[in-house]
Protein backbone atom coordinates (compact mmCIF):
# COMPACT_ATOMS: atom_id res chain seq x y z
CA UNK A 1 0.00 0.00 0.00
CA UNK A 2 1.29 3.45 -0.83
CA UNK A 3 1.37 5.92 2.04
CA UNK A 4 0.44 9.45 1.11
CA UNK A 5 2.43 12.19 2.82
CA UNK A 6 1.66 15.86 3.07
CA UNK A 7 4.07 18.15 1.23
CA UNK A 8 5.09 19.66 4.59
CA UNK A 9 6.27 16.23 5.73
CA UNK A 10 8.60 16.10 2.74
CA UNK A 11 10.02 19.54 3.58
CA UNK A 12 10.68 18.40 7.16
CA UNK A 13 12.34 15.20 5.94
CA UNK A 14 14.63 17.19 3.63
CA UNK A 15 15.53 19.67 6.37
CA UNK A 16 16.54 16.74 8.57
CA UNK A 17 19.24 15.87 6.02
CA UNK A 18 21.30 18.79 7.30
CA UNK A 19 23.20 21.68 5.74
CA UNK A 20 24.84 19.62 2.99
CA UNK A 21 22.40 17.22 1.41
CA UNK A 22 23.99 13.96 0.31
CA UNK A 23 22.52 12.82 -3.04
CA UNK A 24 22.11 9.26 -1.86
CA UNK A 25 20.06 10.43 1.10
CA UNK A 26 17.95 12.74 -1.05
CA UNK A 27 17.28 9.81 -3.36
CA UNK A 28 16.24 7.63 -0.45
CA UNK A 29 13.93 10.39 0.78
CA UNK A 30 12.26 10.91 -2.59
CA UNK A 31 12.07 7.40 -4.01
CA UNK A 32 8.50 6.15 -4.11
CA UNK A 33 7.17 9.19 -2.26
CA UNK A 34 3.56 9.96 -3.04
CA UNK A 35 2.36 13.33 -1.85
CA UNK A 36 -1.28 13.82 -0.99
CA UNK A 37 -2.58 15.86 -3.96
CA UNK A 38 -4.69 18.00 -1.63
CA UNK A 39 -1.51 19.35 -0.03
CA UNK A 40 0.05 19.96 -3.45
CA UNK A 41 -2.91 21.91 -4.73
CA UNK A 42 -1.54 25.37 -3.70
CA UNK A 43 1.50 24.70 -5.92
CA UNK A 44 -0.36 23.55 -9.03
CA UNK A 45 -0.40 26.14 -11.82
CA UNK A 46 -0.73 25.42 -15.52
CA UNK A 47 0.25 27.33 -18.61
CA UNK A 48 -0.54 26.26 -22.19
CA UNK A 49 2.34 24.55 -23.98
CA UNK A 50 4.90 24.86 -21.22
CA UNK A 51 5.78 23.91 -17.67
CA UNK A 52 5.57 26.03 -14.54
CA UNK A 53 8.03 26.09 -11.62
CA UNK A 54 6.33 26.52 -8.28
CA UNK A 55 8.51 27.05 -5.24
CA UNK A 56 7.50 24.98 -2.23
CA UNK A 57 10.42 25.69 0.15
CA UNK A 58 13.90 27.18 -0.03
CA UNK A 59 16.79 27.71 2.34
CA UNK A 60 20.56 27.87 1.97
CA UNK A 61 20.81 24.07 1.66
CA UNK A 62 18.13 23.25 -0.90
CA UNK A 63 15.03 24.30 -2.80
CA UNK A 64 11.97 22.12 -3.38
CA UNK A 65 10.02 22.97 -6.51
CA UNK A 66 6.78 21.49 -7.86
CA UNK A 67 6.86 21.49 -11.67
CA UNK A 68 3.57 21.24 -13.57
CA UNK A 69 4.09 19.97 -17.11
CA UNK A 70 1.42 20.66 -19.67
CA UNK A 71 0.90 18.00 -22.34
CA UNK A 72 4.07 17.73 -24.47
CA UNK A 73 5.86 20.51 -22.54
CA UNK A 74 9.65 20.15 -22.64
CA UNK A 75 12.54 21.79 -20.88
CA UNK A 76 15.53 23.14 -22.73
CA UNK A 77 18.62 20.97 -22.74
CA UNK A 78 20.35 22.01 -19.52
CA UNK A 79 23.00 21.30 -16.93
CA UNK A 80 22.66 21.61 -13.15
CA UNK A 81 25.24 24.28 -12.31
CA UNK A 82 27.20 23.20 -9.23
CA UNK A 83 24.24 21.48 -7.62
CA UNK A 84 22.81 18.03 -7.18
CA UNK A 85 19.29 17.58 -8.48
CA UNK A 86 16.76 14.83 -7.92
CA UNK A 87 13.11 14.62 -8.79
CA UNK A 88 10.25 12.23 -8.20
CA UNK A 89 7.32 11.87 -10.53
CA UNK A 90 3.91 12.31 -8.90
CA UNK A 91 1.48 12.01 -11.81
CA UNK A 92 1.72 11.37 -15.56
CA UNK A 93 4.81 10.20 -17.42
CA UNK A 94 8.11 11.98 -18.03
CA UNK A 95 10.78 11.39 -20.65
CA UNK A 96 14.42 12.15 -19.81
CA UNK A 97 16.74 12.54 -22.79
CA UNK A 98 20.34 12.35 -21.66
CA UNK A 99 23.24 14.03 -23.42
CA UNK A 100 26.97 13.67 -23.34
CA UNK A 101 28.72 17.00 -23.45
CA UNK A 102 32.36 17.77 -24.17
CA UNK A 103 34.09 21.12 -24.53
CA UNK A 104 36.87 20.75 -27.12
CA UNK A 105 38.15 24.27 -26.40
CA UNK A 106 37.97 24.00 -22.63
CA UNK A 107 35.18 23.99 -20.11
CA UNK A 108 32.31 26.25 -21.18
CA UNK A 109 34.45 27.94 -23.84
CA UNK A 110 32.89 28.08 -27.29
CA UNK A 111 30.41 25.59 -28.73
CA UNK A 112 30.42 22.18 -27.13
CA UNK A 113 30.11 18.75 -28.61
CA UNK A 114 26.62 17.61 -27.63
CA UNK A 115 25.39 14.11 -28.27
CA UNK A 116 22.18 12.43 -27.19
CA UNK A 117 22.91 9.15 -25.45
CA UNK A 118 20.03 7.45 -23.67
CA UNK A 119 16.34 8.11 -23.16
CA UNK A 120 14.31 6.94 -20.20
CA UNK A 121 10.62 7.21 -19.36
CA UNK A 122 9.70 7.65 -15.71
CA UNK A 123 6.48 6.46 -14.12
CA UNK A 124 4.84 7.59 -10.91
CA UNK A 125 7.09 7.27 -7.86
CA UNK A 126 10.28 6.89 -9.91
CA UNK A 127 13.19 9.29 -9.50
CA UNK A 128 15.90 10.82 -11.66
CA UNK A 129 19.18 12.19 -10.33
CA UNK A 130 21.66 14.67 -11.78
CA UNK A 131 24.82 16.30 -10.61
CA UNK A 132 26.71 19.31 -11.83
CA UNK A 133 27.87 20.76 -15.13
CA UNK A 134 28.45 17.56 -17.06
CA UNK A 135 25.07 16.05 -16.22
CA UNK A 136 23.00 17.32 -19.13
CA UNK A 137 19.48 16.38 -20.09
CA UNK A 138 16.13 17.46 -21.43
CA UNK A 139 12.92 16.57 -19.59
CA UNK A 140 9.36 16.58 -20.90
CA UNK A 141 5.90 15.18 -20.37
CA UNK A 142 4.96 12.35 -22.72
CA UNK A 143 1.49 11.22 -21.75
CA UNK A 144 -0.62 14.28 -21.05
CA UNK A 145 -0.02 16.45 -18.00
CA UNK A 146 2.60 15.51 -15.42
CA UNK A 147 3.68 16.73 -11.99
CA UNK A 148 7.21 16.34 -10.61
CA UNK A 149 8.83 17.38 -7.33
CA UNK A 150 12.43 18.59 -7.68
CA UNK A 151 15.09 19.02 -5.04
CA UNK A 152 18.10 21.19 -5.94
CA UNK A 153 20.89 21.17 -3.38
CA UNK A 154 22.02 23.83 -3.21
CA UNK A 155 19.39 26.04 -4.88
CA UNK A 156 20.18 26.85 -8.52
CA UNK A 157 19.95 30.52 -9.53
CA UNK A 158 21.22 29.99 -13.08
CA UNK A 159 22.21 27.05 -15.26
CA UNK A 160 23.66 26.51 -18.72
CA UNK A 161 21.24 25.74 -21.53
CA UNK A 162 22.22 24.19 -24.84
CA UNK A 163 21.00 24.47 -28.42
CA UNK A 164 21.09 21.32 -30.52
CA UNK A 165 24.13 22.75 -32.34
CA UNK A 166 26.14 22.95 -29.12
CA UNK A 167 25.91 26.69 -28.52
CA UNK A 168 25.32 27.53 -24.89
CA UNK A 169 24.06 30.35 -22.75
CA UNK A 170 23.57 30.94 -19.06
CA UNK A 171 19.91 31.14 -18.14
CA UNK A 172 18.73 32.60 -14.83
CA UNK A 173 16.24 30.44 -12.96
CA UNK A 174 12.80 31.76 -12.18
CA UNK A 175 9.71 30.73 -10.26
CA UNK A 176 6.23 31.02 -11.72
CA UNK A 177 4.85 31.02 -8.20
CA UNK A 178 6.41 31.30 -4.75
CA UNK A 179 4.87 31.36 -1.29
CA UNK A 180 4.43 34.79 0.25
CA UNK A 181 7.29 35.49 2.66
CA UNK A 182 6.31 35.00 6.27
CA UNK A 183 7.04 37.63 8.86
CA UNK A 184 9.87 37.05 11.30
Ligand SMILES: [Fe+2]
Nearest residue numbers: 078085130137
Ligand atom coordinates in the same frame (compact mmCIF):
# COMPACT_ATOMS: atom_id res chain seq x y z
FE1 LIG B 1 17.32 18.84 -14.95
